[in-house]
Amino acid sequence: MSKINIEKLANSGALRTKKYIPGKSKQEVERELGLQDIVKLASNENPHGSSPFAGEALKGLAGKVNIYPDKVSTDLRRKLAELTGCGEAEISVGNGADGVIFNLGMAVIDQGDEVIIPEVTFPVYETITQIMRGKVVYSMVRELRIELPDILARITPKTKVIFLCNPNNPTGDALPPQELTAFFHQVPEEVLIVLDEAYIDFTDKSLNPGSIEIFKGGLNNLFIIRTLSKAYGLAGIRVGYGIGATELVSLVNQVKPPFDVSLIAEVAGQAALADTAFMQATLTDSIKEKNYFYRELDKLKLKYVRSHTNFVLIDTGFDASDIFNRLLSRGVIVRPAKSYNLPTCIRVTLGRHEENIRFFQALEDALKGGI
Ligand SMILES: Cc1ncc(COP(=O)(O)O)c(C=O)c1O
Incomplete structure (x- = not known):
């Protein structure tokens, strides 16, 4: 052959x-x-x-993994809604934050769309943009800090998405909350800001922008991504979630692979969230x-x-x-x-x-x- x-x-x-x-x-x-x-x-x-609660919960699954999980992870989303104060319809869960980034990208990035990504950041944003045949527009990172004014300067009528990782991987730097909040309100509302907060649990209160409150305050073009892989210790199980406008979350849920959050992930995720x-x-x-x-x-x-x-x-x-x-x-x-x-x-x-x-x-x- x-x-x-x-x-x-x-x-x-x-x-x-x-x-x-x-x-x-x-x-x-x-x-x-x-x-x-x-x-x-x-x-x-x-x-x-990882949390002993998660370990205990997993034991209860022995012999029971022959059934598919709940396709929309209702119980896990309910727990996340309680934790964040958001509506269940504003939360999409995925196979890790990586899965959520992919699901979101599939839902919104079209061929030729411009997607702004800081030149030093988590590489998965670039990967999904390229797979969807979007055009990556790199924004500047100066002295290892993402330059928000440079992102604003790169917005054109073709810009669809801005990916922002805060605190940023690989630098660990967190942007000052006032600057970030001002930036959110300067981005045109038709451009989606994807804010990856994989590490926000580790961030000092004084540098936490309170993104969920900002979203609840009406910033509908904000999509926040979080994970249970880091502070909650579930990297091997793969659970992440995104918070956004219900219409957007509904589309993300429509395109994502069915059953991408396994029964194990759903059960361990809920237990880990309870283990403060x-x-x-x-x-x-x-x-x-x-x-x-x-x-x-x-x-x-x-x-x-x-x-x-x-x-x-x-x-x-x-x-x-x-x-x-x-x-x-x-x-x-x-x-x-x-x-x-x-x-x-x-x-x-x-x-x-x-x-x-x-x-x-x-x-x-x-x-x-x-x-
Ligand atoms: C900034 C950032 N986003 C997302 C992820 C992916 O996390 P997950 O394990 O939930 O897929 C990572 C993992 O290292 C990360 O550093």
Whole structure:
């Protein structure tokens, strides 16, 4: 049989996407380098595991997963409505925040639509825009901060969507709430602002813009995305949600894959949302560990961004791939930020304290050079 002609077969948008290079797993590193006791600080997961409530709830599903889940995740959306004060019809759930970003993109981005995306941010916005054959318009990031006036300056009659990640991944920076609120009201109402708040639980109150209140106040062109993967510790189960105008949410629900939120996700998600103690403990610990990071980084005289998330972006001053490899050979996996156009930076998730100590021992060593 002749080889398949993928260029001819593919959606032209799919061909424009970049290959996603996932971070290495602990198992891969153990296998490839023959190392034990690997520390993984690469994917902004919760280092404290997940809520015991979720674990208990999952036990009740044993032997019962032969049935399809509720197609519209009614119970989970009800819990989220209670939590956010939004109507159930204003909430769409998905297979992680990634799933919600895809569902939203499928619902609104048309061929040739302009989609504004900051030049240093989470890559999934670009992927879905390209798949839908929208046109990516990059906006400026200056000194690692998203420039809101530059986004406004790039709006044209063809602009359909603005993707904004706040706090931003990979920088950890959060925009001042007053600036953000002013920006929301300057964006023409026919342009959809997609505000990805995957890390908002980790953000200091003083820097939390209160986006849900702004939405409830009548900003109908705002679509807020959140996840249970980070502070709630459910990255492996995949639950995220979007909040937006009922007409928009209804369309998103119409196009999304049926049953994209599994029974396991629906059950674990509800349990995790009820476990405020687990979530609070995670947040308290993240503040403590962030301060430990800052102290150690100051000692090493390294530049970093003050973070409003569960990770810290560090400028190592060296080629980030080299540092990544040196850390890897010492059993520590981080994320080099080269793919984010930050060639000397690494993004490091806050781990448990003993893991963070391991990271700093390895980093100090790695900065001295040598694999
Ligand atoms: C900014 C941002 N948005 C969305 C996601 C995806 O989250 P989820 O695990 O819910 O798909 C991530 C994951 O790292 C993220 O950093």
